[in-house]
Amino acid sequence: MSYTEATIQILSPEGSLVTSDASEEYLPYIDALSDDQLREFHRHMVVIRGFDYEAANLQRQGEMGLWVPSVGQEAAQVGSGFAAKRQDHIFPAYREHAIARIRGVDPIDIVRLLRGITHGGWNPAENGNFHLYTLVIGAHTLHATGYAMGIALDGKSGTGNPETDEAVIVYFGDGSTSQGDVSEAMVFAASFQTPQVFFLQNNHWAISVPVSTQSRTPLYLRPSGFGIPGVQVDGNDVLASYAVTAKNLDEARSGAGPRFIEALTYRIGAHTSSDDPTKYRLDSDLQTWVARDPIVRFETYLRSRGEGDAFFAEVQQEADDLAADIRRRTLTLENPPASLMFDHVYSEPHPLMAEEKARLTAYEASFDTNGGQA
Amino acid sequence: MKTMPMAKAINAGLRKALTENDKVLLMGEDIGPLGGVFRVTEGLQAEFGKHRVMDTPLAESGIIGTAIGLAMRGYRPVAEIQFDGFIFPGFNQITTQLAKLTNRHEGQITMPVVIRVPYGGHIGAVEHHQESPEALFAHTAGLRIVSPSTPNDAYWMIQEAIASNDPVMFFEPKSRYWPKGEVDLSASSAPLHSTRVVREGTEVTLLGHGAMLSVLLEAAEIAAEEGTSIEVVDIRSLSPIDYAPILDSVRKTGRLIVASEAPSFVSISSEIAATVTERAFYSLESPVLRVSGFNTPFPPAKLETIYLPDADRVLEAVDRALAY
Numbered sequence: 290m291s292y293t294e295a296t297i298q299i300l301s302p303e304g305s306l307v308t309s310d311a312s313e314e315y316l317p318y319i320d321a322l323s324d325d326q327l328r329e330f331h332r333h334m335v336v337i338r339g340f341d342y343e344a345a346n347l348q349r350q351g352e353m354g355l356w357v358p359s360v361g362q363e364a365a366q367v368g369s370g371f372a373a374k375r376q377d378h379i380f381p382a383y384r385e386h387a388i389a390r391i392r393g394v395d396p397i398d399i400v401r402l403l404r405g406i407t408h409g410g411w412n413p414a415e416n417g418n419f420h421l422y423t424l425v426i427g428a429h430t431l432h433a434t435g436y437a438m439g440i441a442l443d444g445k446s447g448t449g450n451p452e453t454d455e456a457v458i459v460y461f462g463d464g465s466t467s468q469g470d471v472s473e474a475m476v477f478a479a480s481f482q483t484p485q486v487f488f489l490q491n492n493h494w495a496i497s498v499p500v501s502t503q504s505r506t507p508l509y510l511r512p513s514g515f516g517i518p519g520v521q522v523d524g525n526d527v528l529a530s531y532a533v534t535a536k537n538l539d540e541a542r543s544g545a546g547p548r549f550i551e552a553l554t555y556r557i558g559a560h561t562s563s564d565d566p567t568k569y570r571l572d573s574d575l576q577t578w579v580a581r582d583p584i585v586r587f588e589t590y591l592r593s594r595g596e597g598d599a600f601f602a603e604v605q606q607e608a609d610d611l612a613a614d615i616r617r618r619t620l621t622l623e624n625p626p627a628s629l630m631f632d633h634v635y636s637e638p639h640p641l642m643a644e645e646k647a648r649l650t651a652y653e654a655s656f657d658t659n660g661g662q663a
Numbered sequence: 664m665k666t667m668p669m670a671k672a673i674n675a676g677l678r679k680a681l682t683e684n685d686k687v688l689l690m691g692e693d694i695g696p697l698g699g700v701f702r703v704t705e706g707l708q709a710e711f712g713k714h715r716v717m718d719t720p721l722a723e724s725g726i727i728g729t730a731i732g733l734a735m736r737g738y739r740p741v742a743e744i745q746f747d748g749f750i751f752p753g754f755n756q757i758t759t760q761l762a763k764l765t766n767r768h769e770g771q772i773t774m775p776v777v778i779r780v781p782y783g784g785h786i787g788a789v790e791h792h793q794e795s796p797e798a799l800f801a802h803t804a805g806l807r808i809v810s811p812s813t814p815n816d817a818y819w820m821i822q823e824a825i826a827s828n829d830p831v832m833f834f835e836p837k838s839r840y841w842p843k844g845e846v847d848l849s850a851s852s853a854p855l856h857s858t859r860v861v862r863e864g865t866e867v868t869l870l871g872h873g874a875m876l877s878v879l880l881e882a883a884e885i886a887a888e889e890g891t892s893i894e895v896v897d898i899r900s901l902s903p904i905d906y907a908p909i910l911d912s913v914r915k916t917g918r919l920i921v922a923s924e925a926p927s928f929v930s931i932s933s934e935i936a937a938t939v940t941e942r943a944f945y946s947l948e949s950p951v952l953r954v955s956g957f958n959t960p961f962p963p964a965k966l967e968t969i970y971l972p973d974a975d976r977v978l979e980a981v982d983r984a985l986a987y
Binding site for chain 1: 688714719720722724725727728729730731732733734735736737738752755756759760763765766767768769770771772773774804805807827828829903905906
């Protein structure tokens with residue numbers, strides 16, 4: 290699937306502004322952006338890519354069980370991530386590292402998750418309402434819809450105050466659109482008219498299976514069958530991703546009901562560090578999308594606006610610094626205590642947990658031949 | 664004290680929970696104007712409104728998944744699954760999400776979701792409407808699983824389940840929806856996860872949950888007429904299981920028979936048999952025996968009285984236990 294006339298694009302792959310009838314309604318959102326905000330877009334894209342490369346290296350060196358790269362999808366994530374307001378809630382899939390960082394998650398917590406130290410990693414309430422990653426494909430879309438139902442029940446949407454009205458944005462991929470939960474999430478969202486944006490990152494691949502196996506029609510058309518407006522955006526265009534998401538979130542917050550965005554992008558890397566894309570996709574296909582790189586495109590645009598070398602060097606230095614910091618901290622991460630297994634299975638006392646924890650403690654103590662003396 | 668059937672007792676318990684805490688929500692299929700296919704929620708939507716008692720789309724995964732999101736938002740959803748055999752579209756949300764979210768968050772959130780499930784046979788219904796799938800959920804860490812056997816327990820246990828900050832699966836023995844019993848509206852007789860001795864005896868312990876209790880009490884009555892003293896134990900909670908009263912009973916009688924409508928293979932009954940054998944081995948005069956539904960699919964309704972344990976099958980096991 291590639292760009293069509295329906296695809297909202299504001300920045301061409303060559304890095305110049307383009308206008309069309311379709312994109313016109315989104316332009317006010319771009320006009321309102323300051324130079325500093327534009328620089329932040331770029332900074333976040335470059336820095337998270339640096340983190341991503343370093344994390345992949347750490348995985349290859351045995352420091353993580355798995356790495357899930359997001360290379361190539363930075364514009365879809367950074368654009369939509371900045372479109373969300375502070376009070377909004379974000380339900381990611383498991384590849385939204387850039388949005389995690391925008392919302393305040395320390396990237397080392399993503400490393401902790403994929404190193405096998407935790408099944409979670411951060412407290413959403415203390416990290417910009419950025420909820421935990423969900424590995425069961427599409428399951429979290431229902432949680433997002435339920436959460437949005439709660440916002441509506443609380444009367445926290447549709448009051449007309451854009452600074453306090455809340456919305457939910459949920460991220461998922463092209464593979465997950467085949468899951469029943471995603472369809473059920475749209476059914477419930479439409480029935481209860483939730484303040485919610487479904488944000489599909491169509492990166493063209495569900496591990497090795499192309500999006501054409503998931504759907505024979507463009508995916509942004511699917512929500513119309515549920516009574517949800519859908520729009521397709523160039524997900525490698527950070528400006529379009531920002532503007533389309535901002536407008537749709539505004540509508541969701543205002544009580545207009547759920548919205549659906551398909552961001553066309555491409556998974557430049559492997560599905561995970563366990564994958565080998567050379568077995569199933571053509572290099573020519575990959576190179577088509579490398580040429581549409583979201584960061585290169587935006588750098589060209591910023592330079593055309595007069596941004597100089599100093600800024601780009603500074604941003605690259607920040608990316609390098611974060612990567613070095615993550616490497617240093619990864620190597621000092623400690624394993625969790627065995628008690629972690631038992632402590633949070635239930636929130637209230639549970640006899641089987643208490644019994645097994647005590648049994649494990651006694652078993653481990655039985656190896657202590659010094660009678661507890663060091 | 665008030666006399667009412669279990670369906671009305673649960674209705675009264677739900678009404679009380681809805682009244683006392685405005686974060687409590689009911690959601691499910693046909694629970695609004697119809698009052699549920701068993702009328703357990705009758706009148707509640709009219710009383711509390713469509714926002715508190717929600718008819719949902721017909722999708723079990725959707726019901727559980729959105730209940731999870733509502734719980735994240737601070738609500739206490741009570742989801743109704745219409746029949747035991749229809750819970751499986753929601754199985755993924757229950758086992759991979761609901762059961763694990765508190766753990767995944769390392770205790771930073773709670774999941775106060777109740778899933779009400781009418782279950783079990785004796786009602787002559789079609790396929791998927793008479794099953795007892797509780798063991799499939801008991802195998803999953805993170806869930807609490809209970810089943811009342813009397814209107815009084817149902818009234819109190821549904822309120823205690825809603826008050827729990829952990830997910831609770833509330834299995835309602837649908838064949839017991841209609842018989843009336845006394846409900847003490849002033850105070851609960853036992854905490855949610857406690858086993859209770861419902862009839863004292865000295866020679867054999869009969870143990871079960873839900874609709875089995877009426878069968879076990881009938882068997883005990885017949886045995887008493889024949890001169891055998893039987894103790895009957897209602898475990899009430901299938902996860903966790905309150906073992907102390909069970910072990911006390913076995914130490915007294917020396918014989919334990921565990922009865923269930925559910926099949927015995929890899930079951931709650933097997934779990935209890937294993938644990939009692941581990942912890943009360945020297946008190947046992949006979950092996951722990953199981954009486955259960957057969958290890959087949961639940962049969963067509965005209966065979967259900969053969970499939971489901973009745974007093975005679977329980978008493979046959981009593982005879983076997985006493986013969987050791």
